[in-house]
Amino acid sequence: MPPTNASTRVPVVILTGHLGSGKTTLLNHLLRQPGARVGVIVNDFGDINVDAGLVTGQIDEPASIAGGCLCCLPDAGGLDDALEKLTHPRLALDVVIVEASGLAEPGTLAKLVRFSGVERVRRGGLIEVVDASSYFDTLDDGRGPAPVRFAAASLVVVNKTDLVPETDREETLARIEARVREHNPDVHVAYVVGGRIDPRLVYDAAVPEDPPDELPIAALLREAAADHHAHQHAGSVTVTTPGTIEPARLLDLLEEPPPTAYRVKGTVAVATGQGPRSYHVNLVGRSAHVAAAKRTDGTASELVAIGLDLETDAVRARLTDALAPAERPSTEGLRRLRQLVRVSL
Numbered sequence: 001m002p003p004t005n006a007s008t009r010v011p012v013v014i015l016t017g018h019l020g021s022g023k024t025t026l027l028n029h030l031l032r033q034p035g036a037r038v039g040v041i042v043n044d045f046g047d048i049n050v051d052a053g054l055v056t057g058q059i060d061e062p063a064s065i066a067g068g069c070l071c072c073l074p075d076a077g078g079l080d081d082a083l084e085k086l087t088h089p090r091l092a093l094d095v096v097i098v099e100a101s102g103l104a105e106p107g108t109l110a111k112l113v114r115f116s117g118v119e120r121v122r123r124g125g126l127i128e129v130v131d132a133s134s135y136f137d138t139l140d141d142g143r144g145p146a147p148v149r150f151a152a153a154s155l156v157v158v159n160k161t162d163l164v165p166e167t168d169r170e171e172t173l174a175r176i177e178a179r180v181r182e183h184n185p186d187v188h189v190a191y192v193v194g195g196r197i198d199p200r201l202v203y204d205a206a207v208p209e210d211p212p213d214e215l216p217i218a219a220l221l222r223e224a225a226a227d228h229h230a231h232q233h234a235g236s237v238t239v240t241t242p243g244t245i246e247p248a249r250l251l252d253l254l255e256e257p258p259p260t261a262y263r264v265k266g267t268v269a270v271a272t273g274q275g276p277r278s279y280h281v282n283l284v285g286r287s288a289h290v291a292a293a294k295r296t297d298g299t300a301s302e303l304v305a306i307g308l309d310l311e312t313d314a315v316r317a318r319l320t321d322a323l324a325p326a327e328r329p330s331t332e333g334l335r336r337l338r339q340l341v342r343v344s345l
């Protein structure tokens with residue numbers, strides 16, 4: 001059995017963006033990261049150009065899947081079927097990425113995942129890729145309201161910054177960011193070339209290295225495409241506490257996360273009459289998911305925050321506050337925790 005994150009649900013990340021903005025380039029960058037088991041759903045099968053050697057195996061033969069797997073989605077109606085297959089615990093995938101066609105409407109796709117009937121799915125965020133060099137010639141003429149598509153994004157990746165003349169770059173990127181924030185003031189924005197975002201913004205690989213069953217071609221492809229420009233590293237902060245915590249403080253953090261933390265994840269323990277109970281916590285952008293853990297191993301609680309330009313001191317202070325030890329939870333805290341667990345189902 002491969003190492004697995006199976007005790008938690010599989011995050012499903014939606015990748016959207018205008019035609020040619022760089023979605024597939026970003027996806028291939030993520031697929032090249034060692035260790036990760038990534039499932040891919042594309043709804044544009046005729047036009048697929050994901051690196052075949054990185055996406056190995058067929059979903060109909062899950063036993064043969066090595067580094068990841070690929071599923072084609074002919075129409076929106078097939079999304080749940082594809083998610084059902086790709087989130088099967090046997091595959092032990094770290095993440096499923098849905099690459100939309102350039103014409104897809106992000107808000108609609110986000111709703112399809114949010115209201116998916118598939119039990120093992122959790123929302124992993126929506127990444128909108130923007131072509132910095134053609135933005136004001138394609139998506140937006142700069143007049144009137146900004147495109148509403150940004151409202152659904154948790155992360156906006158402003159790609160192809162290399163194609164913006166250096167003399168205009170700062171001003172152009174600032175103008176794009178201002179338009180993005182019109183409908184989504186808190187969204188996280190990354191500026192990249194070749195879709196090279198830090199994969200830690202998107203998923204956790206259960207193992208840091210390639211599994212032994214991965215096809216050698218994947219490693220070869222990775223070498224051939226070795227990144228000349230390293231990606232912008234995301235920062236992270238980890239806080240642990242040996243005891244059970246007060247859920248009201250945790251809920252305060254999840255309802256109003258620190259602005260520079262894109263993801264917050266971890267496991268926390270809460271005291272009950274029958275001993276401590278553990279919960280898995282996941283926040284992406286502003287969307288929180290909490291689920292009761294199947295097993296509780298002791299009372300330790302841990303949270304990790306990940307983000308670009310992470311304000312580490314401020315974030316550490318917030319995580320420390322959220323993990324303040326409590327031998328007994330407040331009634332109000334328990335009520336809020338149970339409510340979030342219910343809406344996370």
Ligand SMILES: Nc1nc2c(ncn2[C@@H]2O[C@H](COP(=O)(O)OP(=O)(O)OP(=O)(O)O)[C@@H](O)[C@H]2O)c(=O)[nH]1
Pocket residue numbers: 017018019020021022023024025026047101102159160161162163192193194195
């Ligand atoms: N110069 C430059 N070219 C890029 C960058 N990112 C992607 N490209 C190129 O832009 C073209 C389109 O990239 P894709 O990744 O195919 O874009 P896409 O959004 O998947 O395209 P569709 O699926 O057709 O909507 C390709 O030729 C890429 O090599 C970048 O940061 N800089």
